[in-house]
Amino acid sequence: MNTETPPPNRPWNLEGWGLRWKVAAVLAVPLTVAVVLGGLRVQNEVSQAIEFRNQAKQVADIPEIVDLGTIFGTVSAGYATKTVTNEDIVAMEKAIVAAKAATFNPAFPDDVAEKLRNALVGIEKIRDDVNNGVADPELSAKTAAIRADMTDIVDEIILPIDDAEVLNAHDRLVGVWASQRRLADQVTAALEVLKNPNASLNALYSAAGAERAMIDVLARSYPQSDAQIQELRDRNRARVAIIDGAVGGALPLLELRASMLESVKLYGTLLEESTHTIASTVAEREKETTSAAIRDSLVVLGTLIAATVLGLLVARSLINPIRRLRRGALQVANHDLPDAIDRIKDGDDSGVMEFDPVPVQTTEEIGQLARAVDDIHGQALRLAGEQAHLRLRIGDMFETLARRSKSLVDQQLGLIENLEFEEKDPKRLESLFRLDHLAARMRRNGENLLILSGTRTRRGHSAPVQVGDVVRAAMSEVEDYQRVEVKATPQGAISGAVATDIVHLLAELLDNSLRASPPDSKVTFNFSRAVDGGLLLEITDRGIGIPAAEMAVINDRLASGGEVSPETARHMGLFVASRLAEQHGLTVRMRPTFETARNQGVTVSVHIPHSALVSSMTMGMTGPQGRVDSDGYPVTGEQAVVAEPAVPVTVTVGPGPLTTGPIGLPERTQAAPNGLPQRTPAEPNGLPQRTPAEPNDPPRRTPAMFGVLPQRTPAAPEGLAQPSQSVPSPSPQPSPLAPPAGLPQRTPGASGLPQRTPGATTGLPPVNPEVSTPVRAAPPVESAPAAPAAPTAPAAPAARAESAEPAGSTQHRYRVNSQKTASFFQPRANVEPLRPILHPQETTPIFSGMVSTGIVSDWLTAPAEGEVNKNWTSAADEGWSAAERAITPLVEARTESGLPQRQPGHQLVPGGVDGADKITTAKLRDPEAIREKLSRHQQGIRDGRAASHAERNSI
Incomplete structure (x- = not known):
């Protein structure tokens, strides 16, 4: 699985966008273009509609302007010829009032409104002159200027209109207006002839010809053979004919005036039609553009809505399958496949190969991808199942090899322990202890291999174990247990x-x-x-x-x-x-x-x-403890400071009344010259002697050993020591006399290790009376001078925890011969504790503790299951019975220091080994030389392993 951190998602990196954003972008681009184009079109339509609306408002005042121009021309010409009438003046007044109202039209541009106001000022001045009868020599020029202004006003209003029909109507309006002014020129020329009959008719001819030319221009704006245009031409020809008939004679003014009036009326009709056409056309265009704007807006909006809906449908048809595919793939990757693999690892492969496919049933690319994910899921499950079965087979083989190795190590431990029970040589016994400890560590490695193979060790039900025992057992499993220091240990x-x-x-x-x-x-x-x-x-x-x-x-x-x-x-x-x-x-x-x-x-x-x-966990201070001798009795003397134990403990070694004494550490006697422990002199057969015991009670160990050395617990169902019920201990008895030297004498402190000072804190809790093991009491001895306090020894490791045995097994796996076990750990005779001689060649605490007299390890104790079998007997019970029947020995001789002397064979148990006098002390070996040999051997092993490791790495 790739666990690399993905690159940061930058907004401009399109590849990092989500699927929804990508689809939205694909839909947004064309929709945006459509919205922009449709908006522009709608905006154009709306702007045209607004423009036509303004132009329609402007064109609505064109008839008033045109009427004002027409009536002003008539009044000006009649005032010049003195033919103006009151009706003409009244009509001009009305036209001026209507034109003034047009100047306030808000639709007019400012320049148009200004020109219209100036034209009205000029017209009103001429009106005032006409009303006052003042003759103005520049009347014709002023009239022409005002007419030109009126024409410009009409042009500025109509020409901006972008419509062909309006422009055509504008051309008609301008043409009709120009032709009408040419007709007014004819009236002016005819009035001149009327005033002066002898005047030339050229001005009249010129005005009639100009009118004819304007009618021809006007005819272009009308359809061919238009009746009104043709009538204007006929009227113009008739006036020319009248003028031609008056050459050399009198001009028929009445006939000419009638023809002009008909043309004026016809021009007025054309002007009205033109202005009406312009106004109606502009109003119609305004409505059309408004309707078009609304229509286009609706069309654009509808198109956008339809495109958006269609795009959403397409996007949904694309996103939903991909979303289901993504959800299904993530479900497979994050939940289904891991859960199935976990089930396969746990051995439950029922129905694992059956899984729900990705819910995409289409046959297009996304559906094909979904089927590919299903295939990958199935292949992964199949591969996981195969690997799980392979792992299980390998695990089974691994477990089998580990159990076989562990079984061999257990057998090896049993053999080593048998050798320990039978060995009398202290040096060889020390080596056996070291080998025992190494084998125990190998056994722990075997248990590690079982855990590595995934095997849950089967554990039986056993009694609770004290916290201190658990700590000591853990300490016994390591190599440098001498360096372990245990602080105040809680009771519980x-x-x-x-x-x-x-x-x-x-x-x-x-x-x-x-x-x-x-x-x-x-x-x-x-x-x-x-x-x-x-x-x-x-x-x-x-x-x-x-x-x-x-x-x-x-x-x-x-x-x-x-x-x-x-x-x-x-x-x-x-x-x-x-x-x-x-x-x-x-x-x-x-x-x-x-x-x-x-x-x-x-x-x-x-x-x-x-x-x-x-x-409950109560912190019990394991404070100063009183020292005891090899038989478990307190050591008295100046330097033996005995503290009261935290909890009094009953110490027993078999049936009989119990004796209670403080908890302490055993003191050892003076060591041999080589610093190794020496055994006490025995009977002629060289074996240490037991105190009597009942046949139905197996020996128990004293709890004083808990602070001395790491112990191996009996093979109870849990592999730890189980407490046994205390029984009364016998009364102290005098110790037997020491026999002659047979086997090497073991004395306290002979190992050369520093002894725990009186009252030293062991770091481990005092043994609870309820779980203390009975130890056979040793006979009392006479008081002896107390040995000086020894240096405090480090906290000793505890019992080594054994792995589980089959449920229901109650016998210790190392108890091969109960006679050997009991005889080896039988308390020896109490001798005067001497000051320990410290040698540089120290032995291990395990060895020192095991050879200490009066110390019995509870890992040789059979687990308690219900009541003790009262019918239990062994081959050693006869010896015990004989020892009980023996007469209490009397002290016959003492040494110079006051110690009792024993006679060899004086307390020999019947059935002992003969020929003890032939046993010679084993040749002493130098511990330093042995240590150097072992160090060299270990260094060689390390060098070989390092070379092998380097060779494997170099390949």
Whole structure:
């Protein structure tokens, strides 16, 4: 899957637009063009309609202007010839009033209105002269100028009209008006002849010829053979004939005047028709353009609506299938396919191959794409199913190999433990302990492989486990457990169903902390109460730390439960921790120990929910504890400061009355010269002796060992130690005399390790009396001088958690021979504790703890299931019975220091091994030489692995 960040979506990047925006753009372009073109056409129509409306308003006053011009010409000519009448003057007054009203027409341009007002001023002046009888010599010139102004006014009103019919009517109007003025010239010339009969008739001829020419021009604006034009021509010819008949004689003025009046009337008719045609045409054009504008607007609007609807339908037919295809593809990619793969991973492949196809049923390109998505979905499911089956087969093989390896390691542990029980040589016993510890770590790796294969380990139901036991068990699973320091541990127990997995989880986290921190630093366990009532456990180291980005990735993996990837093999511990945390609802987080330090370190927090706890978490301070000797009795002396234990514990080792004493750590006797632990002298057969016990009660371990060494718990259904019921312990008995030297004598402190000081805090909680295991009590001895306080030893790791055994198994997997187990951990005779001699060649705490006298590990204890079988017997019960029947030995001799001396074979148990006197002490070996050999061996293994890794990487 491509997880690259997509490039930023810029508005001008058309490829980044959504499908809706692209379709909208495709529809918007033609629609926009149509709207613009239709709008322009509608706007043109509307503007023409408005212009025609204004022009119609202007043309409406043209008849008044034309009438004024006509009557003004008549009055001016009659005033010049003294033939003007009162009717003419009254008609001119009316025409002047109508023309003045036209000057207020808002449709007129300003220049037209101004010219009309000037013309009216001139006409009114001439009217006043006519009314006053004042003769004006420039009357003809003024009249011609006013007529020219009137003609210009009409031209400026009509010529801007862009209409052929209007312009044709304008030409008629102008032609008729010009012909009428030529007729007025004839009247003026005829009046001159009337005044002077001897005057020339040339002016009359010239005016008649001009009229004829204007009639010919006017005829172009009318159809051919128009009756009115033909009548005007006939009238003009008749007047010319009258003038011709008057040559050399008198001019018939009455006949000429009648002909002129007929022509004037005919010209008036033509003028009225022309002005009416112009006004009606302009009004008609105004209505037509308005109707056209409305019609075009409706057409454009309807077309846009239809185009938009059609475009939306097409877009919908395109977008809806693509949307269904997109929704179906995303549903397949984000939900259906992952869910089906998860179901296949979980093993539920029923009906997985059946899926709903993408809901696009067309056969065009989008439908073909939908079928392709369905095919990809089916192929992905098929491939996922095949890979899931292959993964399951590989997982099964992997699980089988891991279980076989784990079984072999379990057998190896059993053999090693048998060797430990039978071994008497301290050095060899130490090596066996180290080998045992290494095998236990191998077993944990086998459990990691089982978790990696996805196998949920079957766990039986067991009793709750103390928090301290869980911590000790986790410590026993790691290599450098000596560096682990446990702070105040809360009292309480963890549910047995999750205790083993919590031990495993803590062991992995602790192993990581130990490996990632300096060898000379401590790794600390801290505890606190959670808000929800659970337990918060923190593992703190002082290593170099983890970068913030990498830590965030690790926290995400811890929170998500972990996925199998190429990085899983490199970070197996974190993978196992995440899987276990997810399985039991735990929360695991990492954070820096120090924010500003150079080596920040890492603190791992593990939150155990309240549901996993079976008792309330109370922080019990594991304060100073009293020291005890090898038999569990307090050590007295000047330097032995004994603190009262937090909780008194009943310590028993079998049937009989219980003895109660403070919890403390065992003191060891003076070590051998080589610093290795020595066994106490035994009977002639060289075996340590037991105290008597009933046949029906197996031996139990003392709880004093909890602060000494990491213990392996019995193989209960949960793989952890189960508490057993306490029984009364017998009264203290005097210890037997020490026999002659047979086997090497084991004494406290012989391992060379520093002993815990009196009252030192172990970091682990005191053992609860309700869950303490019975330990067989040792006989009392006489008081001896107290040994000086030893240095405080580091907190010892706890029991190693074993993986689950089949449900219902109640026997410890390492209990091969109960006689060996009991005899090895039987308390030895109490001797005077001497000051421990510290040698540079130290042994491991496991070895030192196991060889300490009077310490019995609870990982050899059989789990308690119901009531103890009272009919249980073993081959060693006869020896115990014989020991009970033996007479209490008396101290016959003492050493110079006051210690009792034992006689060899004095308390020999019947049935012992003969020939103990032939046993010689094993040759002592140098621990430093052994350590160097093991170091060289380990270094060789590391070099070989590094070379192999480099060779694989170079290929």
